[in-house]
Amino acid sequence: xxxxxxxxxxxxxxxxxxxxxxxxxxxxxxxxxxxxxxxxxxxxxxxxxxxxxxxxxxxxxxxxxxxxxxxxxxxxxxxxxxxxxxxxxxxxxxxxxxxxxxxxxxxxxxxxxxxxxxxxxxxxxxxxxxxxxxxxxxxxxxxxxxxxxxxxxxxxxxxxxxxxxxxxxxxxxxxxxxxxxxxxxxxxxxxxxxxxxxxxxxxxxxxxxxxxxxxxxxxxxxxxxxxxxxxxxxxxxxxxxxxxxxxxxxxxxxxxxxxxxxxxxxxxxxxxxxxxxxxxxxxxxxxxxxxxxx
Amino acid sequence: xxxxxxxxxxxxxxxxxxxxxxxxxxxxxxxxxxxxxxxxxxxxxxxxxxxxxxxxxxxxxxxxxxxxxxxxxxxxxxxxxxxxxxxxxxxxxxxxxxxxxxxxxxxxxxxxxxxxxxxxxxxxxxxxxxxxxxxxxxxxxxxxxxxxxxxxxx
Numbered sequence: 001x002x003x004x005x006x007x008x009x010x011x012x013x014x015x016x017x018x019x020x021x022x023x024x025x026x027x028x029x030x031x032x033x034x035x036x037x038x039x040x041x042x043x044x045x046x047x048x049x050x051x052x053x054x055x056x057x058x059x060x061x062x063x064x065x066x067x068x069x070x071x072x073x074x075x076x077x078x079x080x081x082x083x084x085x086x087x088x089x090x091x092x093x094x095x096x097x098x099x100x101x102x103x104x105x106x107x108x109x110x111x112x113x114x115x116x117x118x119x120x121x122x123x124x125x126x127x128x129x130x131x132x133x134x135x136x137x138x139x140x141x142x143x144x145x146x147x148x149x150x151x152x153x154x155x156x157x158x159x160x161x162x163x164x165x166x167x168x169x170x171x172x173x174x175x176x177x178x179x180x181x182x183x184x185x186x187x188x189x190x191x192x193x194x195x196x197x198x199x200x201x202x203x204x205x206x207x208x209x210x211x212x213x214x215x216x217x218x219x220x221x222x223x224x225x226x227x228x229x230x231x232x233x234x235x236x237x238x239x240x241x242x243x244x245x246x247x248x249x250x251x252x253x254x255x256x257x258x259x260x261x262x263x264x265x266x267x268x269x270x271x272x273x274x275x276x277x278x279x280x281x282x283x284x285x286x287x288x289x290x291x292x293x294x
Numbered sequence: 295x296x297x298x299x300x301x302x303x304x305x306x307x308x309x310x311x312x313x314x315x316x317x318x319x320x321x322x323x324x325x326x327x328x329x330x331x332x333x334x335x336x337x338x339x340x341x342x343x344x345x346x347x348x349x350x351x352x353x354x355x356x357x358x359x360x361x362x363x364x365x366x367x368x369x370x371x372x373x374x375x376x377x378x379x380x381x382x383x384x385x386x387x388x389x390x391x392x393x394x395x396x397x398x399x400x401x402x403x404x405x406x407x408x409x410x411x412x413x414x415x416x417x418x419x420x421x422x423x424x425x426x427x428x429x430x431x432x433x434x435x436x437x438x439x440x441x442x443x444x445x446x447x448x
Binding site: 240241247248249250251252253255256259263280284287288289290 | 346347348349372373375377379380381382384386387388392418420421422423424425426427428
């Protein structure tokens with residue numbers, strides 16, 4: 001995540017908002033272009049290995065964001081009352097007790113159209129609409145990286161495309177703590193109110209009472225789009241050079257990351273929040289499998 | 295077995311960047327031999343550039359592959375594996391501390407194939423430098439001219 005990338009998709013909301021303004025430092029500045037930062041250090045910090053705040057975890061690239069208390073988040077205001085809205089981010093579930101809202105998207109009338117909660121009491125990721133009953137995804141009892149992708153369609157008409165969204169539906173896909181060769185992705189849907197719309201999105205420890213521990217909640221790789229038919233998708237675990245497969249070149253780059261030469265890509269292959277020899281082992285298994293491609 | 299069981303993968307089959315054939319560059323040398331009911335493929339690596347790791351994928355449409363004699367006796371490697379995944383034999387090596395392999399000929403061992411159904415093909419041969427960048431790589435069969443190997447997938 002070295003660069004602030006804007007509109008990487010043709011129908012992008014304008015948000016592929018990351019946590020670095022350049023190679024020299026990790027920052028949250030990209031979020032102020034059309035948004036805001038709510039909170040401050042030490043409760044809300046960007047960081048990553050090799051940078052200031054080097055205990056902050058990152059999933060992709062060299063920077064991520066950590067929130068250690070409620071009311072510390074970044075906000076993106078690119079959405080414009082979008083009734084079709086997709087967002088994807090990675091969250092490290094480091095809180096040790098209680099529950100915290102990690103993502104909230106809505107508008108001035110209903111500010112909780114999409115709410116993603118890390119519930120450590122039940123070890124679940126919960127996603128709900130306007131405070132209704134959530135869909136629940138079981139998570140590891142220890143902190144792990146999870147990708148969360150939500151696709152909302154409140155237009156009353158199903159979308160078409162490679163990843164259509166039924167009318168008045170939110171599709172949620174969660175995947176994380178993957179330690180095997182393939183990603184396990186769990187998908188659930190819930191109903192949304194016709195006409196629901198997204199005008200802002202907040203990412204961080206938005207609200208909720210939880211025990212932060214040393215890791216709190218950490219975030220990376222946020223993207224959003226108003227694409228009707230195309231998913232955002234997951235990043236390719238273990239792919240370090242942004243090509244289409246995983247091979248010895250990626251393995252060497254992970255070894256370099258372990259040795260302190262940090263680079264882009266997704267080195268935390270087992271998604272446990274640390275980059276070490278275990279990631280090399282899993283990547284070795286991926287490369288040796290019949291499906292090393294991304 | 296009379297006919298050659300080794301064939302290089304069609305180079306146009308995938309969008310790959312290929313190393314230009316040259317006298318230099320790291321070279322994978324394959325040697326085939328018949329032994330009782332099995333086909334034995336010997337693997338040697340001629341190291342001429344500072345490689346810290348390499349990967350070989352050999353497509354083997356076979357009923358059974360014995361990889362116990364492959365990558366079993368090479369010192370100085372952090373990772374040394376040779377696995378048949380049901381479709382390919384995947385050879386993977388990474389040096390300890392990312393130290394370059396010594397120049398010269400490295401004996402990677404052999405694989406034994408029973409019930410071969412078609413041709414064994416080298417689908418990919420990638421050699422990495424210490425930064426994770428590809429080095430030039432080519433594949434040859436003992437007694438045949440060298441052919442560019444699959445160098446990178448960028």
